[in-house]
Amino acid sequence: MGRSLVFSTNIPLRFSHLPRSVSSFHHLKKCVSQRFSENCQCAMVNGGIRFKAAPTRRNLSAKNLPTKAVLSELPNQRQYPKVAANSAGPIPPSQLIQVVETAAKTGAEVVMEAVNKPRNISYKGLTDLVTDTDKMSEAAILEVVRKNFADHLILGEEGGVIGDTLSDYLWCIDPLDGTTNFAHGYPSFAVSVGVLFRGNPAAAAVVEFVGGSMAWNTRIFSATAGGGAFCNGHKIHVSQTDKVEQSLLVTGFGYDHDDAWTTNIELFKEYTDVSRGVRRLGAAAVDMCHVALGIVEAYWEYRLKPWDMAAGVLMVEEAGGTVTRMDGGKFCAFDRSLLVSNGVMHMKLLERIAPATEKLKAKGIDFSLWYKPENYRTDF
Numbered sequence: 590m591g592r593s594l595v596f597s598t599n600i601p602l603r604f605s606h607l608p609r610s611v612s613s614f615h616h617l618k619k620c621v622s623q624r625f626s627e628n629c630q631c632a633m634v635n636g637g638i639r640f641k642a643a644p645t646r647r648n649l650s651a652k653n654l655p656t657k658a659v660l661s662e663l664p665n666q667r668q669y670p671k672v673a674a675n676s677a678g679p680i681p682p683s684q685l686i687q688v689v690e691t692a693a694k695t696g697a698e699v700v701m702e703a704v705n706k707p708r709n710i711s712y713k714g715l716t717d718l719v720t721d722t723d724k725m726s727e728a729a730i731l732e733v734v735r736k737n738f739a740d741h742l743i744l745g746e747e748g749g750v751i752g753d754t755l756s757d758y759l760w761c762i763d764p765l766d767g768t769t770n771f772a773h774g775y776p777s778f779a780v781s782v783g784v785l786f787r788g789n790p791a792a793a794a795v796v797e798f799v800g801g802s803m804a805w806n807t808r809i810f811s812a813t814a815g816g817g818a819f820c821n822g823h824k825i826h827v828s829q830t831d832k833v834e835q836s837l838l839v840t841g842f843g844y845d846h847d848d849a850w851t852t853n854i855e856l857f858k859e860y861t862d863v864s865r866g867v868r869r870l871g872a873a874a875v876d877m878c879h880v881a882l883g884i885v886e887a888y889w890e891y892r893l894k895p896w897d898m899a900a901g902v903l904m905v906e907e908a909g910g911t912v913t914r915m916d917g918g919k920f921c922a923f924d925r926s927l928l929v930s931n932g933v934m935h936m937k938l939l940e941r942i943a944p945a946t947e948k949l950k951a952k953g954i955d956f957s958l959w960y961k962p963e964n965y966r967t968d969f
Contacts (some may be wrong), residue, residue, distance in 0.1 A: 609686035614939035615730040632682050632907055667936055672902055672912045673814035674789035675968075678757055680738075682813040685792045686717040689782050690811055692733040693794035696726040696764050696780040697807060700771070700798065708772050709863055715743060718771060723747055726764035726780060734760055746896045753966040761899035761922065766795075767872030774802045781874035783899030788967025790814065793900035795874045810878045818881050827910040827931035833860075836886035836934060838867045839861040839876045843892040848954055852945050853891055857912040859941060873927075877901025880929050887938055889915055894959060895922045905929040910948035913939075916956075921969055923958040 618734035638656045677685050703722040710720050727747045734743060742752040745762040760782065765771055767778030776799055784792040795810045810825075812818040818825050830836050838860055842850055861867045868885070870876055874897065876888040881904040899922045913919065917939045926946060928936055950956055961967070 593634075594735050595911075596924065621870065643926060646815050661914075669911050669917075669935065672675070672790060672920050672922075673905060673906055673924075674786040674791040676786070677791045677814060678786045680758075682792065682816055685784060686794070686811060686813050686816075688733065688737045688770050689784055689792045690794045690809065691804040692730045692760075692762075693780050693782040693796045693809065694817075695733050695760075696730040696782070697796035697798075699726040699729050700765060700780060701779075701805065701807070704771070704774075704798065705803060708771055717951070719747065720765070720768060722771065723724050723765040723768055727762060730762055730764055730780075730782060734762075742962060744895055744962065746894070754962050755966070757964065757966060758788050758791075758896075759788070759965060761785065761896045762949045763874060763896040763900075765873045767870075768896065771798075776801060777870050777875040779872055779875045779878075781896065781900045782899055783896075783901075783903060785895075785899060788921060788923075788965070788969055789962075790899055790903035790906075790922065795878050795904065797875050797878060797901050810881065812881075812903045812907040814903065814907070816907065818904050820882060825882050827880060827905065827908050828886055830886050830931065831933040833864050833934065833937055836864050837884075839879065839885050839888040840867055840869055841871065841873055841876065841888075841890035841893075842869065843890075845892065848952060849891040849949055852949055853889075856945055859890075873897040874901045877905050879928055880931065881905045883908075883931070886927065886934055887910050889926075889928040889942060890940070891926050893925070893927055898922055898927055901928060902927070911935040914946075914956075915942050916950070917943045921967075923961050925956050925959050 650933060700722055708720050724747050727745050729747065730747070730750070731743065734741060738758065740753050740756055741758040741760060742750070742754055742756040743760045743762065744750055745764065763781040765778060766781045770776065771778040777797065779797045781795045784791050792813045793811065795805050797810065798805055798807055800806045808821050809816065810820050840853060840857055842853060855881050857867050873890060873893055878901060879885045880888050902920065902922070906912050907934060910929055911932040912929050913935070914924050915928045920927065928938060928942060
């Protein structure tokens with residue numbers, strides 16, 4: 590048996606290191622360019638995808654998708670651009686991921702120490718919480734990063750931008766993703782660390798807290814660009830479910846109840862009607878790791894930040910999934926919308942999600958890049 594991380598006041602934090610004797614799922618789909626089915630045509634509009642019905646077939650637009658069966662007829666034959674970095678740059682991937690995992694585990698030790706204790710809570714907004722644990726976790730992570738890569742740029746949820754803006758590397762750190770869940774002792778929450786090389790994800794680690802009060806445990810997800818995705822050392826892969834009515838989906842809602850929030854409420858309702866269910870767990874990094882693990886088929890959300898997404902998107906893509914914006918356009922870590930899926934269902938989901946997002950853009954809702962540190966060099 591491997592070692593498990595179990596909270597105890599007398600036992601130091603340890604992470605599971607399981608033997609790789611269990612066979613992993615290695616099925617990889619061949620990327621074959623195919624034309625769209627006559628049932629659905631699409632065109633690129635402002636970097637996104639706009640769908641229209643073929644003139645000789647029944648209209649299958651988002652407005653006319655009344656049944657589960659119709660959703661499953663839509664093809665998934667489009668190939669989407671990759672988001673991962675082409676390389677990890679001058680730092681060997683094995684060295685980079687080792688530091689990334691160490692940083693995430695170090696932050697998780699701080700969280701584990703506090704998880705069964707009273708919280709000291711303050712507020713960024715009316716309902717947007719921050720705890721002392723968020724700040725202490727980030728400080729511990731920063732110490733690891735600076736010790737190993739003093740010249741790298743860092744973007745932390747709590748501390749903002751730190752370091753050399755001329756660096757090719759940008760560390761996106763969420764020291765406690767799902768702070769509200771943590772404050773209530775409700776899973777799910779996690780520590781998320783992702784590294785961008787020239788703007789593209791190169792390495793990532795997410796330590797997810799599972800269990801519950803007085804029985805907390807963790808599992809660690811990790812990925813490198815081109816190196817696959819792993820959970821506790823075992824290679825993972827997205828699900829192969831290709832029917833919306835057989836899928837379990839996840840979304841999230843920000844703290845601002847604006848037009849984007851209202852649109853996603855409508856999407857939540859629509860997909861609840863045509864799938865096995867839509868969950869809202871409240872931790873973006875965890876949601877994406879669950880897609881990578883193959884236990885849910887997709888996750889989408891508006892108004893995320895780079896520290897929410899940098900690690901999770903790499904996890905999904907390296908597990909065989911697909912990552913785009915919610916309008917179907919090419920994604921980057923500074924975008925304001927995100928859709929990740931198992932890949933085979935991506936186009937079916939965009940049949941409703943993309944038009945809804947285009948309507949928001951038509952209203953003048955800002956979908957420009959959220960933030961990119963000044964002078965930080967990217968490949969896009």
